């Protein structure tokens with residue numbers, strides 16, 4: 001007899017579709033590489049020794065489990081329990097390392113020696129350069145020329161870790177263009193491994209990145225149980241650039257209908273200001289970087305320029321799992337402006353002594369936009385620390401004073 005167990009939304013179909021979105025829309029020349037990747041990922045994800053390596057590096061190298069911290073001050077302010085999942089305490093300063101550890105082990109298993117990656121703010125570039133140094137593999141990072149100028153400290157870190165940083169000089173000279181360059185390079189260098197940094201790209205990348213980040217919600221469940229006697233929160237809030245930290249923070253809660261999942265997008269200077277990255281509101285279905293998803297495009301299908309004060313959210317699309325779960329209403333999306341995020345960042349510094357990444361500050365700001373009950377247990381995923389954003393913070397504080 002066939003079982004009637006409902007399939008989890010976290011599992012795409014055999015063609016990589018989450019409902020309406022996903023798939024692998026790739027040039028013919030990449031088909032073999034992507035298929036090789038898919039087969040090896042399927043093998044590794046169920047391989048005991050692979051998983052042992054992954055978990056042991058997460059523990060001893062990354063510093064996991066990251067704390068689940070009950071903020072007394074935020075709890076008092078909002079009149080419920082507010083927990084912060086401290087991904088900011090991961091080695092290299094953000095959740096991105098969880099994924100690069102998983103993928104570098106996969107690349108090694110596949111016998112690859114040359115790693116390529118794209119980066120926007122440089123966080124994924126640094127996380128990739130880090131694991132390549134650890135594994136003694138060659139690392140090439142593509143980065144928009146404009147981002148190279150904006151994010152000098154991270155460019156320095158990558159170089160110090162031994163990576164080659166190649167400027168993308170086409171288009172808007174930012175993340176989208178760096179991704180195009182990386183894909184082009186991959187086509188011409190089929191022996192290299194393309195280590196994608198978010199839950200985007202052709203199948204199996206969105207699924208693979210989500211599964212390597214799922215450790216975040218696995219830990220939240222255990223830690224909540226220890227601290228409250230119940231492993232389920234009432235709400236989980238995470239920011240979405242491409243969607244890897246959100247996919248990880250939501251992963252083990254997608255099928256728990258009672259847990260509200262809230263994805264926070266960058267509204268820049270205002271959703272309809274023309275300077276925004278609120279993809280789930282402004283976007284429509286289209287193909288970007290290998291998957292059918294929601295993306296910001298003009299009436300001719302040309303991708304429009306996103307804007308956010310935080311480079312990590314400055315992306316014109318969202319991963320297909322988020323496109324699907326937001327479209328079906330399972331996940332609610334909330335837009336947060338540059339200024340709202342800045343205010344929340346300054347507030348957390350003062351209330352809790354934590355300087356959050358600008359991206360994470362968007363998730364915090366959503367606390368002001370949702371209805372809160374006394375018995376709410378809310379987890380905000382603090383995806384990264386704010387060291388990389390200090391210059392922006394100081395400039396903005398000066399502007400506010402003048």
Ligand SMILES: *Cc1c(COP(=O)(O)O)cnc(C)c1O
Pocket residue numbers: 094095096123124197198199239240241242243244245246312313357359360383384385
């Ligand atoms: C890169 C980044 C993000 C956005 O990427 P996702 O894939 O959407 O998680 C969010 N927060 C921090 C700190 C980042 O570095």
